[in-house]
Amino acid sequence: MIPRSFEYHAPQSVSEAIELLQKYGDTARLLAGGHSLIPMMKIRFAEPEHLVDLGKVAELRGIREQGKELRIGAMTTENDLIWSTLVQQKCPLLVEAARLIGDPQVRYKGTLGGDISHGDPGNDHPAIMLALGASFVLVGSNGERVVAADDFFVDTYVTALEPDEVLTEIRVPVLAKNTGWCYAKLKRKIGDFATAAAAVVLTMKGDTVKEVAIALTNAGATAFRAREAEDSLRGKKFDDAAIAEAARLVMSICDPAEDLRGDVEYKTAMTGEMTRRALRTARDRAI
Amino acid sequence: MAASPDLIEREAALQGLGVSRLRKEDARFIRGQGTFIDDIKLPGMLFGAMVRSPYAHARIKSINKDKALAMPGVTAVLVADDLRPLGLHWMPTIGGDTQAVLADEKVCFQMQEVAMVIASDRYTAADAADMVEVEYEELPAIVDPHKAMDDDAPIIREDIADKDEVSHGPRTHPNHIFTWEAGDKDATDAVFDNAAVTVKEEILNPRVHPCPIETCGCVASFDKVTGQLTVNVTSQVPHLFRTVLAMLSGIPESKIRVISGDIGGGFGNKVPIYPGYVIAVVASIVTGLPIKWIESRIENISTTGFARDYHGIGELAADKDGRIKALRFFALADHGAFNSHVSATKLPAGLFSICTGSYDIPTAYCRVDAVYTNKAPGGVAYRCSLRVTEAVYLIERMIDILALKVGVDKAEIRRRNFIKEDMFPYNTSLGWTVDSGSYHNALDKVLKAVDYEGLLKEQAEKRANGELMGIGISTFTEIVGAGPTKVCDILGIGLFDSCEIRVNPTGSAIARFGTMSQGQGHATTYAQIIATELGLPSDEIQIEEGDTDTAPYGAGTWGSRSTPVGGAAAALAARKIRAKAQKIAAHLLEVGEADLEWEIDRFKVKGNPTQTKTMKEIAMVAHTGDLPEGMQQGLDASEYYDPPNLTFPFGAYVCVVDIDRFTGETKVRRFYALDDCGTRINPMIIEGQIHGGLTEAFAVAFGQEIPFDENGNHLGNSLMDYFIPTSFETPHWETDETVTPSPHHPIGAKGVAESPHVGGIPCFSNAVVDAFAHLGVTHMDMPHSAYRVWQQCKALGIDKHADT
Amino acid sequence: MANKHTVSFKLNGNDVDVVVEARELLIHTLRERLATTGPHIGCETTHCGACTVDLDGASVKSCTVLTVQCQDAEVLTIEGLEQNGELHALQEGFTQEHGLQCGYCTPGMITRAYRLLQENPNPSEEDIRYWMAGNLCRCTGYQNIVKAVQFAAEKLSSAQA
Numbered sequence A: 001m002i003p004r005s006f007e008y009h010a011p012q013s014v015s016e017a018i019e020l021l022q023k024y025g026d027t028a029r030l031l032a033g034g035h036s037l038i039p040m041m042k043i044r045f046a047e048p049e050h051l052v053d054l055g056k057v058a059e060l061r062g063i064r065e066q067g068k069e070l071r072i073g074a075m076t077t078e079n080d081l082i083w084s085t086l087v088q089q090k091c092p093l094l095v096e097a098a099r100l101i102g103d104p105q106v107r108y109k110g111t112l113g114g115d116i117s118h119g120d121p122g123n124d125h126p127a128i129m130l131a132l133g134a135s136f137v138l139v140g141s142n143g144e145r146v147v148a149a150d151d152f153f154v155d156t157y158v159t160a161l162e163p164d165e166v167l168t169e170i171r172v173p174v175l176a177k178n179t180g181w182c183y184a185k186l187k188r189k190i191g192d193f194a195t196a197a198a199a200v201v202l203t204m205k206g207d208t209v210k211e212v213a214i215a216l217t218n219a220g221a222t223a224f225r226a227r228e229a230e231d232s233l234r235g236k237k238f239d240d241a242a243i244a245e246a247a248r249l250v251m252s253i254c255d256p257a258e259d260l261r262g263d264v265e266y267k268t269a270m271t272g273e274m275t276r277r278a279l280r281t282a283r284d285r286a287i
Numbered sequence B: 001m002a003a004s005p006d007l008i009e010r011e012a013a014l015q016g017l018g019v020s021r022l023r024k025e026d027a028r029f030i031r032g033q034g035t036f037i038d039d040i041k042l043p044g045m046l047f048g049a050m051v052r053s054p055y056a057h058a059r060i061k062s063i064n065k066d067k068a069l070a071m072p073g074v075t076a077v078l079v080a081d082d083l084r085p086l087g088l089h090w091m092p093t094i095g096g097d098t099q100a101v102l103a104d105e106k107v108c109f110q111m112q113e114v115a116m117v118i119a120s121d122r123y124t125a126a127d128a129a130d131m132v133e134v135e136y137e138e139l140p141a142i143v144d145p146h147k148a149m150d151d152d153a154p155i156i157r158e159d160i161a162d163k164d165e166v167s168h169g170p171r172t173h174p175n176h177i178f179t180w181e182a183g184d185k186d187a188t189d190a191v192f193d194n195a196a197v198t199v200k201e202e203i204l205n206p207r208v209h210p211c212p213i214e215t216c217g218c219v220a221s222f223d224k225v226t227g228q229l230t231v232n233v234t235s236q237v238p239h240l241f242r243t244v245l246a247m248l249s250g251i252p253e254s255k256i257r258v259i260s261g262d263i264g265g266g267f268g269n270k271v272p273i274y275p276g277y278v279i280a281v282v283a284s285i286v287t288g289l290p291i292k293w294i295e296s297r298i299e300n301i302s303t304t305g306f307a308r309d310y311h312g313i314g315e316l317a318a319d320k321d322g323r324i325k326a327l328r329f330f331a332l333a334d335h336g337a338f339n340s341h342v343s344a345t346k347l348p349a350g351l352f353s354i355c356t357g358s359y360d361i362p363t364a365y366c367r368v369d370a371v372y373t374n375k376a377p378g379g380v381a382y383r384c385s386l387r388v389t390e391a392v393y394l395i396e397r398m399i400d401i402l403a404l405k406v407g408v409d410k411a412e413i414r415r416r417n418f419i420k421e422d423m424f425p426y427n428t429s430l431g432w433t434v435d436s437g438s439y440h441n442a443l444d445k446v447l448k449a450v451d452y453e454g455l456l457k458e459q460a461e462k463r464a465n466g467e468l469m470g471i472g473i474s475t476f477t478e479i480v481g482a483g484p485t486k487v488c489d490i491l492g493i494g495l496f497d498s499c500e501i502r503v504n505p506t507g508s509a510i511a512r513f514g515t516m517s518q519g520q521g522h523a524t525t526y527a528q529i530i531a532t533e534l535g536l537p538s539d540e541i542q543i544e545e546g547d548t549d550t551a552p553y554g555a556g557t558w559g560s561r562s563t564p565v566g567g568a569a570a571a572l573a574a575r576k577i578r579a580k581a582q583k584i585a586a587h588l589l590e591v592g593e594a595d596l597e598w599e600i601d602r603f604k605v606k607g608n609p610t611q612t613k614t615m616k617e618i619a620m621v622a623h624t625g626d627l628p629e630g631m632q633q634g635l636d637a638s639e640y641y642d643p644p645n646l647t648f649p650f651g652a653y654v655c656v657v658d659i660d661r662f663t664g665e666t667k668v669r670r671f672y673a674l675d676d677c678g679t680r681i682n683p684m685i686i687e688g689q690i691h692g693g694l695t696e697a698f699a700v701a702f703g704q705e706i707p708f709d710e711n712g713n714h715l716g717n718s719l720m721d722y723f724i725p726t727s728f729e730t731p732h733w734e735t736d737e738t739v740t741p742s743p744h745h746p747i748g749a750k751g752v753a754e755s756p757h758v759g760g761i762p763c764f765s766n767a768v769v770d771a772f773a774h775l776g777v778t779h780m781d782m783p784h785s786a787y788r789v790w791q792q793c794k795a796l797g798i799d800k801h802a803d804t
Numbered sequence C: 001m002a003n004k005h006t007v008s009f010k011l012n013g014n015d016v017d018v019v020v021e022a023r024e025l026l027i028h029t030l031r032e033r034l035a036t037t038g039p040h041i042g043c044e045t046t047h048c049g050a051c052t053v054d055l056d057g058a059s060v061k062s063c064t065v066l067t068v069q070c071q072d073a074e075v076l077t078i079e080g081l082e083q084n085g086e087l088h089a090l091q092e093g094f095t096q097e098h099g100l101q102c103g104y105c106t107p108g109m110i111t112r113a114y115r116l117l118q119e120n121p122n123p124s125e126e127d128i129r130y131w132m133a134g135n136l137c138r139c140t141g142y143q144n145i146v147k148a149v150q151f152a153a154e155k156l157s158s159a160q161a
Helices: A014-027 A037-042 A078-083 A085-090 A092-099 A104-109 A112-117 A125-132 A227-233 A240-252 A264-286 B005-014 B080-086 B122-131 B185-194 B238-249 B275-287 B297-303 B388-406 B410-417 B439-450 B452-464 B522-534 B562-589 B615-621 B683-702 B755-771 B786-796 C026-033 C089-096 C106-119 C125-131 C143-160
Strands: A007-009 A028-031 A050-053 A063-066 A069-073 A135-140 A143-148 A153-155 A166-173 A179-186 A196-205 A208-217 B046-052 B058-064 B074-078 B090-092 B098-100 B113-119 B133-138 B176-183 B197-208 B217-223 B228-233 B256-259 B291-294 B306-318 B324-334 B363-371 B378-380 B468-477 B497-503 B509-513 B541-545 B596-599 B602-605 B608-614 B636-641 B650-659 B666-676 B734-737 C004-011 C014-021 C052-055 C058-061 C074-076
Touching (some): A014 A135, A078 A092, A078 A104, A092 A179, A092 A196, A104 C058, A112 A166, A125 A179, A125 A196, A196 A264, A208 A227, A208 A240, B074 B080, B074 B275, B113 B122, B176 B185, B185 B324, B197 B324, B197 B388, B217 B275, B228 B275, B324 B388, B439 B452, B439 B650, B439 B666, B439 B734, B468 B755, B497 B522, B522 B541, B562 B596, B562 B602, B562 B608, B602 B615, B666 B683, B683 B755, C026 C052, C052 C106, C089 C143, C106 C125
Parallel strands (some): B046 B291, B324 B363
Antiparallel strands (some): A063 A069, A179 A196, B058 B133, B197 B306, B217 B291, B468 B650, B497 B509, B650 B666, C052 C058
16 A cells, blocks of 8 residues: 655646646646545556646635636635635535535545546546536646536546646536526445436526536446436426436436446436436525 | 442542443543554564465466565565475464465465565565565356355365364365254254244345454564564454464463554454464564564455354244244355354354344254355454354344234234243253343333334334335344353363452552453453452552563453453452451451451441441551461452353344435434443443444444455455445434343443444344335345345335336 | 655644655654654545544545645644643543544544534534544444534633633
């Protein structure tokens, strides 16, 4: 349970971090909160030769409101999110999700950016970002680009990040009026990854669904949107039949990996169940 | 009679028996000043790291140490061939078998010890362990114990393949270890053949691990000049540890000092002697330097001291009213690759034969076949006496199944079968004499406390609405305090225990024991026993355990034996001192001994209460010349206590659960635990033990299992998967008590810490199964994870919403 | 050999300097180099919390922090809670409410609870059970730990009143 030797780098700025990534190529890994990477290094599943710690890059922390967006530095921790009055008011879904991640100590270290850029389908923020329609600022040697969450998650541990790019900021739209939200997560215990989880953002117009986003955690190679289920709800009356149909459509596209949490059938069923619960709660909060 | 203020004050000053006094141990722990094994650092100390097998069953074709040895900071790489000249490549096990200290030509379980790297520090050792090159030829593995004795099963233990007997009787297959039987088979079969009602069910206790938060470890230090070997170790049994080391190494036992310091939880995991300890000792003898070896958590769960793995079928025969006439049980016990399970020599299935429980069952028969598989050896008693959890799980599950079959309420069927109060001491059909009990009383008290009738009514309403609510009852009897030496020994050493007390001139005292606390609070509770017996304040009685150079010999702490055996030794040693003190008092007061009576902290002359001598006064006089003719100075005593019987704590538990049929999640809404452990020494500590035991029961019932794939690879051996509940999942516990003293224990006390674990597990299971009982379900295997429970819902077709 | 780093930080109010490999974990630096053996190692996979220390005002599991990350940091361990010979209210609470048995998880528990009470001086039982869930205990069943934290919360708030 001891990591292999590596060189440690603590850049003070994003540009310095990018230079290091360029210099060391795929022998380098970025270190954010470290609560995925360091345990992997201790069991020697991950053996980077260079570790580029973003912990001293001050510009990567902080939460601000700009226009109709929250702009959140990638190194903002889960507890920062939970305790931010701004996030509580403008995007409580992020708070709900962060509270379901890890345990208290993990949340002091674990970062929003680290959770997203790790590309693990079991991480929670990817689905939240998809459901919120967030976008990510990626900075590399060729400058800055903004990538929509929808275009970011490519495959397990594979994202749109280029090897020399750093995720610097997460842009989250402030929730619209009459919009409810929910992250329903089933897990075995505190600190566990999701057996299944669904993020829902739902805007109502009277009894009718005006807009909806459903995104799923740990139900496939990446977090993903359940678009057919969303389509089935959009413009429809929100009732039991609509929920049931949405859950059915969600389950039809689940492709979870079997593990000790359950087999494919159970995880698929639970993804449907979490979708139902998230939809109902979101609807209650939308009104 | 109301006691006078003076008496009350003097009694309170002792902080003795029955008082919830605060613990003496806490001062160092709350400051972070405990001395746990990894806190020990000796000059020149090297660190050992293990190279382990990636395969469950494989032949070792070659081991190349060169690259590891070439690394700076690496002192040695030890493999079986290095231990062979010393005869230490194999070691005897407590189960009567032998175990490879380092794999000798083949590995028989995943993560088996293959080599140990000795290096300057743990970082270098870890790097070097990675550089040891081992070439394996994988062999087919046996994971399912039911396949272990198939005709074509691969032979796991080639070293003993030709032996007709390993321990405990003849073998019928190279993978067979022993067959153990108890009871009268023919009589039992006859009752079953003619019974009005019979029930039969699978009773599975999966492989679990005690998983104390501190892993196992040691620091072995051999002084080449004096020939003295000192081993600091996480051992619940320091004296037995020393004896085994002496037998193994040939070093005189007087030259071996074993020290168990503070231990970060044991729960049975720290009873056995593990290869890592032995290799560290050898490495220290070879290098002349202290060697530290500390397990990682993954090593701990994967290789040291698992528990259970009992695959049984239980049966009850009864009359039409549910009065049990006979019990029958067959089990396959998966002991892993070496038979190193912790049991007394004559009890290969431990105390399983307590399985008739709290019930008057006239006839019974049990048979257990133990087999080898390609899994880690072990078989420790995880917060229980060996196989008692399995036994209690059997009877407490089966009686519920019987209740369903005959249509009698689960509380009522227990009442009908309880051993009645006037039947104690009660001889069970499997040979135990249950010393005392008051089962009806305990159950009635609990049912009233939880409003059982109200719960049943609520459950009926919930069931009508399609909701799943379960009520579990467990009315268990435990057997603890091994034990009479005529029944129990380990490697020939009887399971007595000991206490030595020395009273100082100014009236303080030191007492030393053969037991070993791992959090149970011995420094506090033993002092309380002695305080009351001697009339000296418990604050001034120092308790020591764990250093074999100073403590008297004893069999350590496991199986809730400290209070039943060590506690008894304390009381009896104190009484010897009091008897001498009485002689001194009589001499000083110039009366006959019979003219004196004892009152809290002093002797007083009958009929003349102003004439007294306090124990403190006597302690001083005992160190002067003013003693009765022929009496030697000093005020001390020792006691080696061989209990006449074990003790039989019992309890009545009720658990209420609500189950989410769409996810399979179980919410423990209420858990009410009444325990009767006889005389209560420190109620605060008892309650703490019960909270802890219930939480461990909750862990076992709802999540713990060591899973393997079909090749014997571990699937979940870190705390990511192995379930240790956090404060968030753990239910709130309600506790209660009755007091039925043990008639044979000097102060009437029984063990307690295991009861909540042993009695709790079936209570949870009974509650979960009860939630489905109205749907015809009689059986569900542990652990009742959401996934498992959902599968039950699915099988019943109740997992779907009405709209699907 | 890999490059070594000199790292300076404050440990329980005192300045310390250590020279470590980049891979050295904070728990090992504390225990092996700085004689601070209160924090313990329990799981090594960031689950048990026995190694919890307070790092710049956050409870962290020091088995998952590199010492090189601690340059200029303020680290508080169980050893730093007792002030001028007076126990912290949490240390007292754990004793008074029998919130420990073997004592192995206790330093991490208390250090974690210390930060919790800084952030939430009056936590409910539910708050405590949720915000203490990063620390595993096998002995107590947590019930008395909850009481111990509440004891400390009451004592600290009445001292302030």
